[in-house]
Amino acid sequence: xxxxxxxxxxxxxxxxxxxxxxxxxxxxxxxxxxxxxxxxxxxxxxxxxxxxxxxxxxxxxxxxxxxxxxxxxxxxxxxxxxxxxxxxxxxxxxxxxxxxxxxxxxxxxxxxxxxxxxxxxxxxxxxxxxxxxxxxxxxxxxxxxxxxxxxxxxxxxxxxxxxxxxxxxxxxxxxxxxxxxxxxxxxxxxxxxxxxxxxxxxxxxxxxxxxxxxxxxxxxxxxxxxxxxxxxxxxxxxxxxxxxxxxxxxxxxxxxxxxxxxxxxxxxxxxxxxxxxxxxxxxxxxxxxxxxxxxxxxxxxxxxxxxxxxxxxxxxxxxxxxxxxxxxxxxxxxxxxxxxxxxxxxxxxxxxxxxxxx
Amino acid sequence: xxxxxxxxxxxxxxxxxxxxxxxxxxxxxxxxxxxxxxxxxxxxxxxxxxxxxxxxxxxxxxxxxxxxxxxxxxxxxxxxxxxxxxxxxxxxxxxxxxxxxxxxxxxxxxxxxxxxxxxxxxxxxxxxxxxxxxxxxxxxxxxxxxxxxxxxxxxxxxxxxxxxxxxxxxxxxxxxxxxxxxxxxxxxxxxxxxxxxxxxxxxxxxxxxxxxxxxxxxxxxxxxxxxxxxxxxxxxxxxxxxxxxxxxxxxxxxxxxxxxxxxxxxxxxxxxxxxxxxxxxxxxxxxxxxxxxxxxxxxxxxxxxxxxxxxxxxxxxxxxxxxxxxxxxxxxxxxxxxxxxxxxxxxxxxxxxxxxxxxxxxxxxxxxxxxxxxxxxxxxxxxxxxxxxxxxxxxxxxxxxxxxxxxxxxxxxxxxxxxxxxxxxxxxxxxxxxxxxxxxxxxxxxxxxxxxxxxxxxxxxxxxxxxxxxxxxxxxxxxxxxxxxxxx
Numbered sequence: 117x118x119x120x121x122x123x124x125x126x127x128x129x130x131x132x133x134x135x136x137x138x139x140x141x142x143x144x145x146x147x148x149x150x151x152x153x154x155x156x157x158x159x160x161x162x163x164x165x166x167x168x169x170x171x172x173x174x175x176x177x178x179x180x181x182x183x184x185x186x187x188x189x190x191x192x193x194x195x196x197x198x199x200x201x202x203x204x205x206x207x208x209x210x211x212x213x214x215x216x217x218x219x220x221x222x223x224x225x226x227x228x229x230x231x232x233x234x235x236x237x238x239x240x241x242x243x244x245x246x247x248x249x250x251x252x253x254x255x256x257x258x259x260x261x262x263x264x265x266x267x268x269x270x271x272x273x274x275x276x277x278x279x280x281x282x283x284x285x286x287x288x289x290x291x292x293x294x295x296x297x298x299x300x301x302x303x304x305x306x307x308x309x310x311x312x313x314x315x316x317x318x319x320x321x322x323x324x325x326x327x328x329x330x331x332x333x334x335x336x337x338x339x340x341x342x343x344x345x346x347x348x349x350x351x352x353x354x355x356x357x358x359x360x361x362x363x364x365x366x367x368x369x370x371x372x373x374x375x376x377x378x379x380x381x382x383x384x385x386x387x388x389x390x391x392x393x394x395x396x397x398x399x400x401x402x403x404x405x406x407x408x409x410x411x412x413x414x415x416x417x418x419x420x421x422x423x424x425x426x427x428x429x430x431x432x433x434x435x436x437x438x439x440x441x442x443x444x445x446x447x448x449x450x451x452x453x454x455x456x457x458x459x460x461x462x463x464x465x466x467x468x469x470x471x472x473x474x
Numbered sequence: 475x476x477x478x479x480x481x482x483x484x485x486x487x488x489x490x491x492x493x494x495x496x497x498x499x500x501x502x503x504x505x506x507x508x509x510x511x512x513x514x515x516x517x518x519x520x521x522x523x524x525x526x527x528x529x530x531x532x533x534x535x536x537x538x539x540x541x542x543x544x545x546x547x548x549x550x551x552x553x554x555x556x557x558x559x560x561x562x563x564x565x566x567x568x569x570x571x572x573x574x575x576x577x578x579x580x581x582x583x584x585x586x587x588x589x590x591x592x593x594x595x596x597x598x599x600x601x602x603x604x605x606x607x608x609x610x611x612x613x614x615x616x617x618x619x620x621x622x623x624x625x626x627x628x629x630x631x632x633x634x635x636x637x638x639x640x641x642x643x644x645x646x647x648x649x650x651x652x653x654x655x656x657x658x659x660x661x662x663x664x665x666x667x668x669x670x671x672x673x674x675x676x677x678x679x680x681x682x683x684x685x686x687x688x689x690x691x692x693x694x695x696x697x698x699x700x701x702x703x704x705x706x707x708x709x710x711x712x713x714x715x716x717x718x719x720x721x722x723x724x725x726x727x728x729x730x731x732x733x734x735x736x737x738x739x740x741x742x743x744x745x746x747x748x749x750x751x752x753x754x755x756x757x758x759x760x761x762x763x764x765x766x767x768x769x770x771x772x773x774x775x776x777x778x779x780x781x782x783x784x785x786x787x788x789x790x791x792x793x794x795x796x797x798x799x800x801x802x803x804x805x806x807x808x809x810x811x812x813x814x815x816x817x818x819x820x821x822x823x824x825x826x827x828x829x830x831x832x833x834x835x836x837x838x839x840x841x842x843x844x845x846x847x848x849x850x851x852x853x854x855x856x857x858x859x860x861x862x863x864x865x866x867x868x869x870x871x872x873x874x875x876x877x878x879x880x881x882x883x884x885x886x887x888x889x890x891x892x893x894x895x896x897x898x899x900x901x902x903x904x905x906x907x908x909x910x911x912x913x914x915x916x917x918x919x920x921x922x923x924x925x926x927x928x929x930x931x932x933x934x935x936x937x938x939x940x941x942x943x944x945x946x947x948x949x950x951x952x953x954x955x956x957x958x959x960x961x962x
Contacts, residue, residue: 180720181827203726232667239673240645253916261825262857263642263897265631265680266905266912267921267940272644272676281672293726296772315586321697322765344768383665384587402667424670437671439660442928446672449927450920465671 119173121187123254126283129166131252133455138164141458144279145169146189146221149214153225153367153428154278156463163458168220168283175286176260179204183243183260185288188220195219199291207292208238211365220284226276229365230326230337233384233399239275241290247274247282250451260288273446280461281450297342298325299349302357303334307389307397310334314385314400323348326361329397330371335359364398367428371396374407376430378414382423435464489548489570490526496538503527512571515556515563516618519820519874520903524551524565528572533651533659533689539572540687541657549936550655552683554594554626557618559821560902562630562682566936572687574625580604581690587665588695589648594625594688598632601693610695613640616898617806625688631680633898635731635805636762638856640696642898644679651690652678655929660686677924682900683935685928699764702730703774704798707786708755712736712851715757716832718784719855722761723828725780727773731762732856736835738815739808739852739863746811749804750797752788759786759855760801808852809863816848816865818873822881822904824888825897828858837887838862845880847873859897860888882953886911901939909939910946911953918946 133142140163145151147169172189179202186195192212199205209229210222223245228237244258258264258271274284305313310329317324317336323345326337336352337359338345349356363369371394382388384402396405406414415425415433424436437443443465447454454461493502503509504526513521525548530536543550549569556563556575565571578595585608590601598619601612615634616622622632628650633642640646649663663675678685709715715734722729735743735758740751751758759781763773774791781789792798804811813819826834835851842849842864853861862884866873885895885908895901895908909918921940925932941949 178827178829180724180829182723183827226668226673228668236641236645237667239676240641249916249920251916251919253919255914255917255920257917257920259892259894261827261893261897263633263637263825263854263859264894265896265898265900266894266909267901267917268685268924269631269644269676269680270920270924273673275673275676276668277672293728296726318588318697322699322769340766341769341772343772344766347768348766381666381668384667399667422664423666426670435670439662439671439674440654440658442654442660442674443671445927446674446677446924449923 120170120189121173122171123285126166126168126171126285127248127252127254130248130283130455133164134252134453137453137455140164141455142166144283144457146224147191147214147216147218149217150221150225153213153227154426154464156432156460166283169218171285174198181260182291183288184291185260185286186219187286188218188223188284190219192217192219192222200294203294204291205294207241207290208232208236209365210238211367213366213368219287223275223284223287224277224279230328230361230398233402234321234324234326236290239272242272242275242287243290244288245271245274246285248285249282250453250455258288262290278460278464279457280447280465282456295339297345298337298339299345300357300359300361301336301338301349301352301354302359303354304332305334306332310397310401311385311387317400320348320352327398327400328359328364337361371405371407374429376408376411377428378406378409378411378430379426379428380404380406380414380418380423381426382418382421386421386423388417388421432463437465489542489546492542492546493526493528493539493570496542497528497535501529501531501535503529512553512556512565512573515553515558515561517559517561517902517904520561520564522565522567524571525568526570528570529576530572530574531576533653536572536574536653536687536689537657537659539570540653540655543570543933544656544931547931547933549933551935552629552687554623554629555597555621557622558626558630558900558902559823560896560900560904562900562902562935562938563626564903574687575623577689583608585610589665589692590695591690591692592624593690595623598622598624598627605695606698609698611698612693613646613696614643617809624691624693628679628688628691629681629683630900631898633854633857633859635733635854637854638732639728639730644676646694647675647679647691648694649692650675650678650688652686652688654686655931655934659689663692665692680900682902682939684925684939685934699730701767701770702762702764702798703770704792704801705761705763705774705777705781706790706792706801707759707761707781708752708788709757709759709785710755710787712757712835713832714785715759716835716855718759718781718786719831720828721780721784722777723856725776727776729761729777729856730764731760732854733760733805734758734851734853734855735805735808736851738848738850739812742811742815742850743804743808746814747804747807749800751804755787760805805852812850812852812863812865816867818866818868820864820866820877820881822862822864822884823859823896823899824885824893825857825859826888826891826893828855830891830893831855831858831860834860834887834891838884841880841883845876847876847880857897858893882908903938906938906941907949909941910949915943915946918943
């Protein structure tokens with residue numbers, strides 16, 4: 117595995133940018149495999165790119181501790197291989213849209229895979245991180261231990277912050293033993309039957325690790341000790357089947373190839389009907405992917421139901437952040453000069469005084 | 475002059491009258507005998523008398539109190555049930571103490587979405603009791619769960635016995651209502667499994683009342699396990715028991731609970747409640763395995779094998795619920811049991827990597843001899859979360875000084891082996907000094923920037939959790955002197 121520690125160079129780049137601010141700020145780029153994941157409006161002035169992909173390698177891996185600390189530019193695929201050698205995996209299911217996807221990009225994006233409702237989210241598994249903040253300081257928060265309440269939890273805050281709070285250097289994550297056995301069950305059913313199935317899913321909870329409804333078929337993934345999974349499978353109905361859960365998590369199923377693509381987050385078991393285009397339902401109805409839909413209408417519908425929309429491709433929507441000006445104040449506390457990922461911040465965090473974007 | 479200084483110079487006058495007007499005279503306590511019970515939390519070595527105690531009934535009372543304190547520049551400390559162990563709820567001298575204990579209603583339990591909504595004063599255990607009718611429960615279970623409240627659990631990011639598998643408070647809370655110091659109500663998080671914007675839920679957890687006041691909590695409930703089996707293993711050395719903890723995890727098992735007690739804790743507890751522990755063991759492990767019966771059976775086999783090969787002198791499987799309960803009752807009453815052995819006791823809290831538990835326990839033994847103080851250990855071994863309990867007599871002149879020095883040595887040793895000064899009790903006042911050891915000036919500076927951004931006047935729980943840079947430098951210099959003194 118490539119081992120490159122370019123902490124000094126990254127810190128120096130931030131300090132130089134503080135002395136002589138580039139007109140568009142700094143644009144942080146890791147493996148550059150996720151830039152298509154979130155529609156971002158163009159910012160004013162060209163940003164100078166700060167490449168972190170070269171900052172890579174494992175700093176600490178202790179299988180007995182179920183802890184991995186690795187640099188942000190480390191490839192997730194390489195980490196998978198290392199963990200598999202010890203019958204372990206990340207405690208959260210982390211999407212990797214391409215082979216070059218990095219750990220830092222995953223944390224910055226904060227997306228979760230199909231297993232999210234049944235275990236930990238990526239955010240839940242973060243134990244600590246190091247970063248260069250907007251003052252050019254090298255800072256570490258959290259650590260490598262399971263429980264830690266010293267100081268504010270600024271490590272977990274980096275998850276989903278899209279690199280707007282600093283340059284992530286390394287992350288410590290909680291790991292889990294790889295399940296002994298996994299199996300998929302497939303059922304053909306009309307969408308109208310889904311709410312009943314989500315209620316039933318509660319009974320499968322200790323072993324359920326994913327649900328997906330697409331084109332009239334409901335796929336259920338169960339994982340755990342082999343004896344337990346094999347006992348439950350025949351009680352579900354339907355039949356044994358295969359489903360590419362990895363491609364679902366990595367957004368690489370043919371379904372996701374659409375000109376416009378939005379993701380609707382909803383409270384569990386919401387009765388949600390996507391009118392236009394196709395829909396793919398995950399997380400027992402709590403995440404619905406809609407292709408070629410009307411994003412404005414989706415956002416209105418989601419809001420009425422207590423949810424919100426993230427746009428991957430196509431017209432952007434308001435970020436739906438309703439926590440007053442705390443978002444802005446936090447950004448300024450980390451990055452007073454507004455150096456990092458300016459356009460991303462404007463699109464996904466800044467709100468709500470700004471006029472609607474469409 | 476800063477806001478707090480101008481308040482101290484008398485500019486905050488009239489706050490009590492204004493609070494009486496806004497909230498009602500019967501909810502504002504100022505008489506010495508009424509205020510006395512609120513002078514400390516469950517760490518009574520730190521006491522302070524507030525100017526007034528506000529007994530909030532609802533969110534409106536909280537908003538009114540925050541607005542008045544903000545307008546008049548008066549420090550505001552929030553207290554839930556007062557069970558905290560780091561003096562996080564100790565009042566600020568002549569400031570306002572806001573008590574949320576009377577906001578104690580469970581607002582809803584939703585079996586369909588497996589959530590419950592509660593006011594901050596609802597006791598931890600009440601959530602599980604209310605959810606039990608639906609076959610659900612709330613996972614984090616601090617030892618004080620019959621007395622501690624959910625608002626305080628969030629403020630401290632409380633842990634407990636079953637956190638190894640199910641996570642601590644931050645993993646089990648979906649949404650909060652939080653009142654800012656200027657009286658704005660923020661809705662943080664929500665029913666969805668993701669949220670737009672920065673993760674304010676993470677920021678609020680463990681913020682110890684320094685950023686806002688929690689007025690409502692939505693928790694995640696999980697199905698009661700179909701089956702739970704409990705093992706107890708005896709060991710002839712603390713080191714062997716510690717190594718067994720790592721071996722269990724290495725075998726690919728995450729027990730629902732994995733607790734350890736040393737000989738002193740065993741004998742105190744056995745005398746107190748006859749739990750059935752082996753008095754001749756140097757350490758015992760108590761292990762819960764839960765889930766589907768086939769899952770539990772498979773893991774029982776694995777764990778029993780690991781315990782056998784790790785040198786356990788005896789491994790017992792609880793034969794029924796009664797024996798299980800008895801073993802756990804012993805574990806949960808260990809603190810009061812140890813409390814009976816000496817006039818005073820002081821429980822500290824650090825987390826270390828699991829494979830260093832043995833080293834740390836041996837170091838604690840050596841430190842305790844240096845200060846001539848007895849230390850018992852009963853803790854969450856699966857998480858590496860230690861709770862050394864120092865026994866002392868507060869009436870002996872220098873006893874408290876020695877206790878504080880011993881505690882500092884233990885916590886700083888936890889940092890040295892790659893751990894942290896607090897796993898679940900919080901920093902409060904108690905570990906204020908050690909923050910200077912765990913964090914650099916740049917890191918403390920980042921924490922202070924967050925505090926300054928969200929509470930610019932510094933009124934919420936002042937002088938807790940994050941020390942000033944000057945305080946850090948002073949403490950580091952002091953410790954350097956002490957260490958040189960010890961070495962010389």
